[in-house]
Amino acid sequence: MRVVKAFARQGYEKEKFDKDNWKKYIKGKFLLLMHSLFWPLSDIVLTTQMLFGFVYAAYMAIHGEITVGDYMAYIGLLLWLIFPIRNLGRLIVQTSTGMVSYARLMEITKQTREDLTSGKVQPTEPARGEIEFKNVSFIYSDGKQEVIKDISFHIKPGQSIALLGSTGSGKTSLVNLLPRFHEYTSGEILLDGVDLKDYPRKYLREQIGIVQQEPFLFSRSIRENILYGVGRSVTQEEIEAAAKAAAVHDVILSFPDGYNTIVGEKGVTLSGGQKQRVTIARTILKNPKILILDDSTSSVDTETEAEIRKALDDLMEHRTTFIIAHRIQSVMKADHILVLDKGQIIQKGNHEELLTQFGGMYRKIYDIQTRIDEELEQEIARVN
Ligand code: UTP
Numbered sequence: 001m002r003v004v005k006a007f008a009r010q011g012y013e014k015e016k017f018d019k020d021n022w023k024k025y026i027k028g029k030f031l032l033l034m035h036s037l038f039w040p041l042s043d044i045v046l047t048t049q050m051l052f053g054f055v056y057a058a059y060m061a062i063h064g065e066i067t068v069g070d071y072m073a074y075i076g077l078l079l080w081l082i083f084p085i086r087n088l089g090r091l092i093v094q095t096s097t098g099m100v101s102y103a104r105l106m107e108i109t110k111q112t113r114e115d116l117t118s119g120k121v122q123p124t125e126p127a128r129g130e131i132e133f134k135n136v137s138f139i140y141s142d143g144k145q146e147v148i149k150d151i152s153f154h155i156k157p158g159q160s161i162a163l164l165g166s167t168g169s170g171k172t173s174l175v176n177l178l179p180r181f182h183e184y185t186s187g188e189i190l191l192d193g194v195d196l197k198d199y200p201r202k203y204l205r206e207q208i209g210i211v212q213q214e215p216f217l218f219s220r221s222i223r224e225n226i227l228y229g230v231g232r233s234v235t236q237e238e239i240e241a242a243a244k245a246a247a248v249h250d251v252i253l254s255f256p257d258g259y260n261t262i263v264g265e266k267g268v269t270l271s272g273g274q275k276q277r278v279t280i281a282r283t284i285l286k287n288p289k290i291l292i293l294d295d296s297t298s299s300v301d302t303e304t305e306a307e308i309r310k311a312l313d314d315l316m317e318h319r320t321t322f323i324i325a326h327r328i329q330s331v332m333k334a335d336h337i338l339v340l341d342k343g344q345i346i347q348k349g350n351h352e353e354l355l356t357q358f359g360g361m362y363r364k365i366y367d368i369q370t371r372i373d374e375e376l377e378q379e380i381a382r383v384n
């Protein structure tokens, strides 16, 4: 609605809706017309027919051409046949509308259910977090092009890896392969030396905490949102500690109902940055072995980001972390940095190594960002 209003397209949308609605109205009206013709007409035709049959048969019975028994049988047969045949008209209409609904239902029913529990291995211990990509390529099931092309890298347990790259370069697609939201088309991804496809999905998702690029909150209380998927009993203190680490505790307390505030349509609408921080708190509480941060501080101001980054730094210790960010500051501390372009790795290394590759994409981004920062500082110094 906001987009429609912002572009002042109410008239256009209304017209578009009216057009479709008008088509439905015309069809409905036609159906009604057919019904109102069919029933009275068939009433007239059938009852005339029946009357004629009754009278003529009675005439024959009176003159002894048929017996009274035949007459009764004939009338019975007529009544038994005529009304069901007449109802066929209605049945045909109902069946065809029914078939449309049936096809829609089948579309959903036929979807294969995601198998969460079966796998060649059934680990009972938490993962160590060693991850290896071997020539991994991936095409979306509805896509034609490879969005991930021949990607290989290796991270040891507890290390961090940053993905940097222009928008659409495949960063989100790459990390979404880890919880097996999609199946990679070729190559291998190994977790602790075992192919991801051999693990039960449920196990993988218990090991992985993901702060998604587009934060999603349920229309429930903030507490329930933070608790979502934690899978153990948690005290209020723990919830608050997670919220504090994500720099959202004070915001939550500023709402009249505090942690019981309902989010979304029926309650308070949170700002983009607030939503993002609630999802960070959720992941902090989940305490996963593998952490994925997909642009997770993009809607947060620099000061709050620094605060969250400190909390995340603590969280990142002893766990394998994927960081996706656009700011060099957010990725420079990572053990490995991959620079992606159109689904391919174009540069690989740590911050120092990549800085020395003059002419490389990383160096370019670094120069641009530091220049902007310097210009800002000079500007601020000049104003003061
Ligand atoms: P990504 O969503 O992986 O890009 O899409 P990204 O690097 O994370 O980009 P930003 O920084 O968040 O903006 C990579 C490619 O995959 C396609 C997109 O069209 C894009 O070209 N794609 C993405 C699909 O075909 N289907 C999807 O469901 C998602």
Ligand code: MG
Residues within 6 Å of the ligand: 171, 172, 173, 213, 294
């Ligand atoms: Mg993305």
